[in-house]
Amino acid sequence: MRGVIYRAYGGPEKLEVVEDLPRPNLKSKTGVVVRVHATSVNPVDWKMLGGYMSLVQIGRRFPFIPCFDVSGVAVEVGRGCSRIKVGDEVWGMAHFSSCGGCAEYVVLPEKLLAKKPSNLSHVEAASMPLVSLTSYQALLRAGGLKAGAKVVILGGSSATGIMAVQIAKHAGASLVAATCSTRNVELVRGLGADQVIDYTQEKWGDVLAGQEFDLVYDCIGGVEAWKAAPRVLSSKGAFVTIAGDKQEKFSVGKVLSIGGSLINRKFWSLFGSPRYAFVTCESNWEDLFEIRKMVEEGALRPVIDKVYPMDLARLAFEGSIGGKARGKLVIRIAPKVEGEDNYEDQTSSSSEASTSASGSTSSGSEEPRDQSTEDSDRKDKDKLHDKEEAEEADKPNAEQEKPADE
């Protein structure tokens, strides 16, 4: 089968399109072989490629097929599967330990797959699982969002923020305030945000101070957000982040530091400091089932920045690293069928044109960015180009799926 692999940690230049990967087989009775039609890139993909997530990659063998999001058709199901049948159109998110979405076939446990929303194409469906699951779990579970609540979403134009604004409105939030830069104000307002704060002009902590919000949901990261939150939260308010204080390698030291600040912040929440939670997305079909209902009711829609053919997957990664994507960067895996969707695939010339125009593959205008974000991005990109020890593969990547329960 065709697929994208990497044989060593590094930047997007490490990604290769390979024609003759072995097709993965069912290894258990609760697995499903999916013919992948589309996948999409998330920041975690290039962080893994760069070796940032080495702690969750322990035991991984190269070469490795990246990407978690999947939309496709079930072509083989294990005897123990009860919900998914051969021929079903499915969407899902692979385990953090396995990935494998950026290839023609992937095997996923049935419990990570749900039927795809009937009103979405595969390209649209592939843009949603990881980011919708993350924001659904962060807002409704960790954040305890209830009807009537007041919510601040930091990064309303980020892929997770785009989901969050819509999920919060659907859950009945009485006020959704979201931050973004000037070029994205109309996009975020169009998603349903009641108040949009242009972070290039104003500080959200100043604008919203004293307004007794119930929840700050941080999709951007940085310790400044945690420091500003008490000014806008009520005494019972919560601060939920998916990005933490800093973007850096997910090493033992990072885990200890996250653990330390978690304990510290939870302790101070006993004495009036906001409740703090760091959320890591959990893939499961039950939440996807609920998200599918929202999509089919028209309450939640995908926003796609660009669609790339598999051969240009590298450019989708570069676009995500650029940090300017307006919605998702999708990779089309199965050839487009006439009339299937309205998205034009990027060609190498169109991608190069927009890359040279904006410094990333996103087509947005040149708004000034927060200096700490720029610094963090620059550090991330520098790290990506650090040469990491390459582990050469002694066998092809057929072992992309090792679910614990199969």
Ligand SMILES: NC(=O)c1ccc[n+]([C@@H]2O[C@H](COP(=O)([O-])OP(=O)(O)OC[C@H]3O[C@@H](n4cnc5c(N)ncnc54)[C@H](OP(=O)(O)O)[C@@H]3O)[C@@H](O)[C@H]2O)c1
């Ligand atoms: N813990 C988890 O399970 C989990 C799950 C998903 C994602 N994440 C993390 O969450 C973060 C967001 O992921 P994503 O996929 O949503 O990102 P993304 O779509 O790649 O984010 C890009 C967007 O962020 C906006 N942005 C950049 N700096 C900003 C700032 N200071 N304030 C407001 N908006 C800003 C950009 O808009 P402008 O160009 O207008 O600035 C752009 O629209 C990443 O760090 C990712 O690793 C964690």
